Ligand code: NA
């Protein structure tokens with residue numbers, strides 16, 4: 061006799077975000093594959109806990125499945141931070157599949173307190189600025205920027221800018237008040253949080269992506285029957301990671317055209333020379349990242365990064 | 381046990397513990413952990429305690445609370461209330477009931493730099509009450525004016541309860557503060573009119589003062605530069621006035637506190653004892669508020685698991701009362717609850733349950749923040765229990781509760797009328813925030 | 819433990835908390851000034867600010883718990899005789915002691931987790947656990963103080979004469 065489960069799925073973005081739908085779809089697929097014995101309920105908007113705590117929530121059983129941004133806690137998940145390095149990924153679906161396929165073996169060490177489900181990225185994005193057009197790395201000097209994650213924060217510091225921290229819903233407010241001049245933010249979400257109303261200049265370049273993961277409470281998973289475990293595993297794989305990334309990526313990419321259509325915005329591309337300058341400027345970040353990985357000692361950074369690039373090449377998502 | 385039964389039992393246990401004087405935050409935390417433990421598991425429930433406690437106290441946006449509290453204690457301890465009262469009295473003291481009108485005006489000025497209604501009431505019990513008694517104002521009227529004037533502290537920005545409402549509902553605290561300006565001025569105006577009317581109908585009840593020469597009146601105005609400067613800098617910075625640095629709410633609080641400290645220090649109004657006392661008072665109150673916030677979050681996670689907010693929304697919207705009928709029902713509930721607990725506890729306990737109903741009905745969240753603060757502030761002065769009344773009684777020893785409540789009744793009536801006006805014309809609250817600089 | 823010693827201990831704890839309020843305000847003030855004049859952000863001013871806030875609150879809770887400064891519903895308490903008042907006070911303090919003890923124990927777990935997980939600050943990559951540990955110590959002090967309060971309430975109630983207090987919150 062199989063036990064019935066009702067999983068609590070928790071995330072921290074608004075219920076209107078495409079992630080809500082992605083998680084509902086995930087839950088429906090698990091329910092179907094389990095023959096209806098695993099049902100779920102999605103709790104959006106930090107109803108069960110704060111954004112920063114979502115990894116711990118799955119580990120401790122406060123929720124059963126959670127959505128995690130590993131970059132929110134610098135130092136804690138250094139390996140997956142490779143995905144945050146600038147000019148690495150060109151698109152969401154392939155990037156997600158490549159990241160997931162690559163990270164699976166590292167997750168066993170780095171996210172060992174939970175059952176790792178999948179990892180994915182959103183569409184590449186870049187700087188959106190209120191005060192000035194950011195074209196070359198030198199432009200960052202003296203600017204106040206709200207970075208997407210720890211790697212971008214390091215980049216800003218290294219280029220002579222300063223970081224301003226805030227949660228996503230507060231970004232509009234801090235730009236409006238001049239606390240920050242610019243933000244790194246994905247395109248569609250820019251509209252969702254109303255940040256397009258307070259920014260003017262948008263760099264269109266694959267400067268960065270943010271890595272995310274779905275993780276599951278280990279005890280819950282271990283209590284399941286083999287058939288139920290299989291229903292979970294069926295939906296915790298590279299293919300599903302691609303689907304989640306693609307679904308979200310479409311939402312973000314749709315934002316590019318909407319913002320281009322806004323007369324108050326100037327969306328600009330970079331020349332190959334300018335991109336070269338950015339890539340060169342980003343080189344020290346690789347070193348910083350590698351040091352962080354070495355310090356925690358769960359992987360050999362050089363090998364790991366080479367593998368990630370190979371994986372990206374395989375899934376056609378390595379930024380050129 | 382069904383989740384509904386667990387939720388109901390949770391509320392019963394919560395009220396029992398609170399009535400036995402267990403601190404509100406601790407009671408919510410205890411019941412929340414037990415409920416969450418019963419429904420989800422006790423190991424996760426205990427983890428929830430550590431996680432929620434640490435996350436709440438290290439959340440920078442919550443820093444807005446201790447900072448505005450500190451600004452308030454510095455302002456109170458530097459005696460700026462005296463000058464505000466003297467300045468207001470210079471202009472209206474000679475009218476019938478003029479000292480009462482001056483008290484309301486000074487309360488408003490003080491409220492513009494202090495976020496607490498109780499602190500405002502306490503301050504003017506010491507400053508304005510002796511003056512009113514000296515000129516022969518009845519005890520009931522004098523204390524009633526102060527109780528009502530005190531509520532301006534939470535209505536006019538800055539406001540601790542509004543900040544907490546903003547934190548719980550994830551609304552922009554800056555917008556909430558700005559939204560309180562017009563309703564706060566409306567409250568002042570209506571209180572003054574009420575006093576004028578009382579004087580009109582019962583001339584024997586309220587005396588007049590002696591007129592003061594115009595030169596002295598303007599001299600009095602000059603002495604209130606400090607509160608004016610603080611208000612313009614802090615609230616102006618929040619609103620986005622030209623030529624001023626722009627602040628987030630937490631920064632506005634921090635800058636306001638430091639500003640109040642510097643002004644007090646440079647004008648010699650803050651000595652070492654007063655500085656230390658200000659720091660201590662702010663710490664104590666902040667700790668008390670954060671205890672309730674932590675407890676409420678844990679209790680809220682328990683309610684999330686039981687789906688209580690959704691069920692309450694379904695229940696209320698299914699009554700067929702229409703949006704305003706439901707709103708009226710909620711208001712009545714708050715007035716009843718106002719007999720039991722203070723404003724902060726009420727807001728923290730009920731908003732997570734009521735807020736989904738309000739957004740579901742399509743009401744504006746900023747506007748509702750103003751409405752709910754007006755309602756809970758009414759709870760501070762209406763019989764049989766009210767925190768402002770309690771505070772006045774502790775400063776003015778020789779007055780009975782019934783006397784204060786008798787004096788407060790005209791202002792309770794005024795407040796109810798103002799509530800209806802704000803519900804009928806939401807623009808009064810929303811016009812300024814929509815014009816905030818972008 | 820002599821009474822004078824206990825009182826000094828309690829005062830010290832309260833002063834530590836009060837000092838932190840001032841430091842948090844100063845940190846914000848400096849950050850705002852530097853940003854608006856020199857366009858300079860103090861590295862980690864955000865992370866340090868929020869962790870100082872945590873320290874101030876937990877140490878403040880210690881002091882508040884001892885002084886009976888928490889937000890309470892006094893309706894019943896204010897309307898009963900001294901005997902029942904005392905019973906209510908003892909009951910409420912015992913619950914308080916229990917809750918804060920549990921909280922302190924779970925927080926220790928949280929601090930240990932922060933240490934094990936190598937969580938760093940954003941700008942300077944400092945470990946965060948020492949800040950968390952100092953905050954936790956405040957909660958530990960709270961347990962001690964509430965224990966003293968409980969002891970005094972039960973055995974020396976005359977030392978705990980409490981005025982209905984003014985809570986400048988609302
Ligand atoms: Na105020």
Ligand code: NA
Pocket residue numbers: 718719720758759760761762763764765766767
């Ligand atoms: Na009341």
